[in-house]
Amino acid sequence: MSRKRYLLTPGPTPVPPEVLAALSQPVVHHRSPDFRPIYERTIERLKEVFRTDGDVLLFGSAGTGAMESAVANLCSPGERVLVVSAGHFGERWRAIASAYGTTVEALEYTWGEVPSAEDLAARLVELGGAKAVFLTHSETSTGVVCDLQTLSAAASEHGALSVVDAVSSLGAVPVETDAWGLDVVLSGSQKALMTPPGLAMVSASERAWAARGDSPRFYFDWERTRKAQAALDAPFTPPVSIVAGLDVALGLLLDAGLDAVFDRHVRLGRACREGAKAMGLELFSPDEDRSAVVTAIRAPEGIDATELVLTLRDRFGITIANGQGPLKGKIFRIGHIGYFDVFDITTALAAVELVLADLGADIERGVAVTRALDAYDERARV
Amino acid sequence: MSRKRYLLTPGPTPVPPEVLAALSQPVVHHRSPDFRPIYERTIERLKEVFRTDGDVLLFGSAGTGAMESAVANLCSPGERVLVVSAGHFGERWRAIASAYGTTVEALEYTWGEVPSAEDLAARLVELGGAKAVFLTHSETSTGVVCDLQTLSAAASEHGALSVVDAVSSLGAVPVETDAWGLDVVLSGSQKALMTPPGLAMVSASERAWAARGDSPRFYFDWERTRKAQAALDAPFTPPVSIVAGLDVALGLLLDAGLDAVFDRHVRLGRACREGAKAMGLELFSPDEDRSAVVTAIRAPEGIDATELVLTLRDRFGITIANGQGPLKGKIFRIGHIGYFDVFDITTALAAVELVLADLGADIERGVAVTRALDAYDERARV
Numbered sequence: 123m124s125r126k127r128y129l130l131t132p133g134p135t136p137v138p139p140e141v142l143a144a145l146s147q148p149v150v151h152h153r154s155p156d157f158r159p160i161y162e163r164t165i166e167r168l169k170e171v172f173r174t175d176g177d178v179l180l181f182g183s184a185g186t187g188a189m190e191s192a193v194a195n196l197c198s199p200g201e202r203v204l205v206v207s208a209g210h211f212g213e214r215w216r217a218i219a220s221a222y223g224t225t226v227e228a229l230e231y232t233w234g235e236v237p238s239a240e241d242l243a244a245r246l247v248e249l250g251g252a253k254a255v256f257l258t259h260s261e262t263s264t265g266v267v268c269d270l271q272t273l274s275a276a277a278s279e280h281g282a283l284s285v286v287d288a289v290s291s292l293g294a295v296p297v298e299t300d301a302w303g304l305d306v307v308l309s310g311s312q313k314a315l316m317t318p319p320g321l322a323m324v325s326a327s328e329r330a331w332a333a334r335g336d337s338p339r340f341y342f343d344w345e346r347t348r349k350a351q352a353a354l355d356a357p358f359t360p361p362v363s364i365v366a367g368l369d370v371a372l373g374l375l376l377d378a379g380l381d382a383v384f385d386r387h388v389r390l391g392r393a394c395r396e397g398a399k400a401m402g403l404e405l406f407s408p409d410e411d412r413s414a415v416v417t418a419i420r421a422p423e424g425i426d427a428t429e430l431v432l433t434l435r436d437r438f439g440i441t442i443a444n445g446q447g448p449l450k451g452k453i454f455r456i457g458h459i460g461y462f463d464v465f466d467i468t469t470a471l472a473a474v475e476l477v478l479a480d481l482g483a484d485i486e487r488g489v490a491v492t493r494a495l496d497a498y499d500e501r502a503r504v
Numbered sequence: 505m506s507r508k509r510y511l512l513t514p515g516p517t518p519v520p521p522e523v524l525a526a527l528s529q530p531v532v533h534h535r536s537p538d539f540r541p542i543y544e545r546t547i548e549r550l551k552e553v554f555r556t557d558g559d560v561l562l563f564g565s566a567g568t569g570a571m572e573s574a575v576a577n578l579c580s581p582g583e584r585v586l587v588v589s590a591g592h593f594g595e596r597w598r599a600i601a602s603a604y605g606t607t608v609e610a611l612e613y614t615w616g617e618v619p620s621a622e623d624l625a626a627r628l629v630e631l632g633g634a635k636a637v638f639l640t641h642s643e644t645s646t647g648v649v650c651d652l653q654t655l656s657a658a659a660s661e662h663g664a665l666s667v668v669d670a671v672s673s674l675g676a677v678p679v680e681t682d683a684w685g686l687d688v689v690l691s692g693s694q695k696a697l698m699t700p701p702g703l704a705m706v707s708a709s710e711r712a713w714a715a716r717g718d719s720p721r722f723y724f725d726w727e728r729t730r731k732a733q734a735a736l737d738a739p740f741t742p743p744v745s746i747v748a749g750l751d752v753a754l755g756l757l758l759d760a761g762l763d764a765v766f767d768r769h770v771r772l773g774r775a776c777r778e779g780a781k782a783m784g785l786e787l788f789s790p791d792e793d794r795s796a797v798v799t800a801i802r803a804p805e806g807i808d809a810t811e812l813v814l815t816l817r818d819r820f821g822i823t824i825a826n827g828q829g830p831l832k833g834k835i836f837r838i839g840h841i842g843y844f845d846v847f848d849i850t851t852a853l854a855a856v857e858l859v860l861a862d863l864g865a866d867i868e869r870g871v872a873v874t875r876a877l878d879a880y881d882e883r884a885r886v
Binding site: 127129131133134135136137142143145146147148149150151152154155156182183184185186187190193194199217218221222223310312318319320337338339340341342343357358359360361362363364435441 | 509511513515516517518519524525527528529530531532533534536537538564565566567568569572575576581599600603604605692694700701702719720721722723724725739740741742743744745746817823
C-alpha cells in the first residue's frame with residue numbers, strides 16, 4: 123500500500139475530491155458552449171468571494187503574475203511607489219516594482235512584525251505621497267495577517283492606491299474589496315480557493331483603472347482581459363481544466379457561506395496555536411484570532427526546523443513548511459487554508475510532537491491534540 | 505445519456521485518459537520529493553521533444569506568455585525587429601513587439617500565403633538587418649506550416665535571431681531546435697503535447713541568451729527561471745497538476761517515437777485533405793505533406809462556414825474551428841494535432857458531409873470517408 127500523504131503547507135493546499143474530479147474531465151474548447159457557462163459562473167462566483175461589484179480578471183499564471191499585472195498596469199517608470207514589507211512576499215513586491223523601473227520606497231519591518239496604519243501614514247507624509255502602496259494581506263512567510271482595513275484606509279487618506287496581495291488570505295479571512303475601498307486585490311487558485319495552482323485573479327477599482335500607467339504589458343494587460351471577459355471570451359487560451367476545478371471549489375465555498383468559512387479558519391488557527399503552546403512551543407506568528415491562515419512556530423532550543431520538516435516528510439509523508447529566508451531552520455509553519463478541518467491540525471500536532479520528542483526537544487507529551495480539539499470548539503461555545 | 509463530445513479543433517486538443525487521470529491526483533507541494541522527480545523528468549522530456557541540449561524553461565501561462573517572454577527578454581525599446589506575418593498568430597507577434605516599444609517592421613503576406621526564405625532575406629537586406637525575426641511555424645489560422653529550416657537560416661545569415669512560435673507545431677511536425685540553429689523556440693501544453701492548457705515552454709540558444717535586452721520583466725524573466733530550474737525548483741508555484749499531466753503525455757509521445765508521431769500527423773493531414781477533396785471541397789491550406797497540423801477548407805459556394813460550425817456543434821457535439829479574422833465564415837478548419845487517429849478524421853468528414861448536404865451544398869456523398877482511410881494507408885504502403 124502506498125503511503126498516505128498529508129499536505130499541510132500554506133500552499134499549494136489540499137484539493138477536495140469534487141474539484142479533482144472536475145480536473146479530470148475531457149478538455150473542452152474555450153470558445154464553446156461547453157465552457158462559456160463555466161467561465162461566466164466562475165467569474166461571478168469570484169466577485170462574490172472578492173465582495174466586489176466590479177470586474178474580477180482571470181489570468182492563467184501563478185499569483186506572482188497577478189502581482190506583476192498590478193505593477194505593469196498601474197505604474198510608469200520613475201513613479202514613486204511604497205512597498206510595505208515584513209516578509210518574503212513583501213520583498214517580492216519590491217522586486218517586481220524595481221524590475222519595472224519605479225522609484226521604490228519601503229516601509230520595512232523585521233520579518234514577523236505586524237505593519238501598522240500609523241507607520242504607513244507617517245511614511246507617506248514623509249515621502250510626500252506615493253502613487254500606490256503595495257500590501258501583503260497574509261504574509262505567508264511569517265503567519266502575520268495585517269489589519270488590511272486600516273492600512274488601506276491610511277493609503278487612501280494620503281492619496282495612494284492600495285494594492286493588496288491577498289493570495290493566501292482571500293477565502294480564508296475577510297477581504298471586503300468594495301466596503302474597504304481596496305483599489306487592487308489579487309489572489310490565486312491554490313490557497314483558500316481549494317484548487318490546484320495555475321490561475322490568478324485581480325480586481326481593480328475605478329480609481330485604479332483611471333490611474334493606469336504606460337509600462338509595457340501584453341499577457342497581463344488588464345484592458346485586453348476585461349474586454350475579452352465582457353464578451354465571455356478569454357484573450358488567450360485559458361487553463362480550462364483549472365477553471366472547471368475552480369468553479370466547483372467556489373461552489374463549495376459559497377454553499378458553506380463565506381462567513382462560516384472565515385469562522386472555521388479562525389477556529390483552526392486557534393486550535394493550532396493552543397495545541398502548540400500546550401506542548402510547550404513558542405509561537406512566532408501573533409497569538410490572535412487574525413492569525414487564521416498559517417501558524418508559525420519557533421523551533422525549540424537546539425532543534426533545527428529543517429530537520430523537523432524533513433523527518434515529518436520522510437517518516438510520515440507529512441509536508442509542513444520550513445521558515446523562508448532568514449527564518450529557515452528557525453521556525454516551522456503549519457498551514458490551515460482552505461480544505462482543512464480540525465483533524466488536519468491534530469495530525470500535524472501529533473506528528474510534530476512525536477518527532478520533536480525523538481529529536482530530544484523538551485516538550486510536554488500527550489496534551490496538544492486534546493487542547494487543540496477543545497480550542498476549536500471553544501469559540502463555537504462562547 | 506449525455507451526448508458524446510468531439511473536440512476536433514486545432515487547440516485545445518483532446519487529452520488521453522492517462523493524462524486526465526494524472527490531473528486528478530492529489531496536489532503535491534512543488535518543493536517536495538513527490539514533485540521534484542516529475543518536474544525534472546518533464547524538463548528532460550521536453551528537451552528531447554525540442555531536440556535541444558540547451559535549457560527548456562517552463563512557464564505557467566498560455567503560449568502567448570511564452571511569446572511575450574521572447575520579446576521581453578530579447579528586445580529593448582526602439583530596437584528594430586521583423587515580424588513575418590501571414591495570419592492571426594503573426595499578427596500577435598506584431599502586437600506584442602509593439603507593446604514593448606520595439607520598432608516593428610513586417611514581412612506581410614495575405615492570410616494563407618506561405619512565407620519564403622527569399623522574401624525574408626530580401627526584406628532583411630532592405631532593412632539593413634534586424635535584431636530578431638519573429639516566425640510562426642504553424643499558422644493555425646490558415647493551416648500553413650512554413651519551411652522553418654530555410655526561413656531561420658535566412659534570418660541567421662543576415663545576422664538576426666530566429667524566434668519561432670511552435671505552439672501548434674512542436675510534437676506534430678519536425679522542429680530541430682539545435683540542428684537548425686533556431687535561437688528561440690516556444691510552445692504550449694495544449695496542442696501536440698496532448699495536455700490541457702496552462703503551461704508554456706521556451707528554449708533559447710546561447711546566442712539568444714547573450715543578446716538579451718532591458719525591457720522590464722519578472723514572471724517571464726528567463727534568467728530567474730533558468731536559475732530556479734537548475735536547482736530543480738520553480739521560481740513561482742507552478743501548475744503542478746498540469747506538469748504531472750504533461751509528464752505523462754510526453755512519456756506517451758516519446759514511447760511512440762517522435763518520428764513515428766510526425767509520420768502519423770502527415771498521414772492524418774493527407775487523409776483529411778483527400779477526404780475533403782473527394783467530396784468536392786476546395787482546400788484553403790496547401791495540399792502538401794507539410795500541412796500536417798490543421799486542414800483549412802473553403803466553405804462551398806453559398807455556404808457560411810459559421811453555420812456549418814454551429815450546426816456540427818448543436819446537432820452532434822462536434823467542435824471544429826471557424827475561420828479567424830478576415831476568413832471567418834469563409835473557411836473551416838479541422839485540427840489533427842496530438843491525440844488524433846484516422847477515425848477522428850473520418851468522424852469530422854462524415855459529419856461535415858452530412859451537414860453541408862443538408863445546407864444545400866453541391867457535394868459528392870459517400871466517398872470522403874473511404875478515400876480518407878485509403879489516403880491514410882497509402883503513405884505507409886509506399
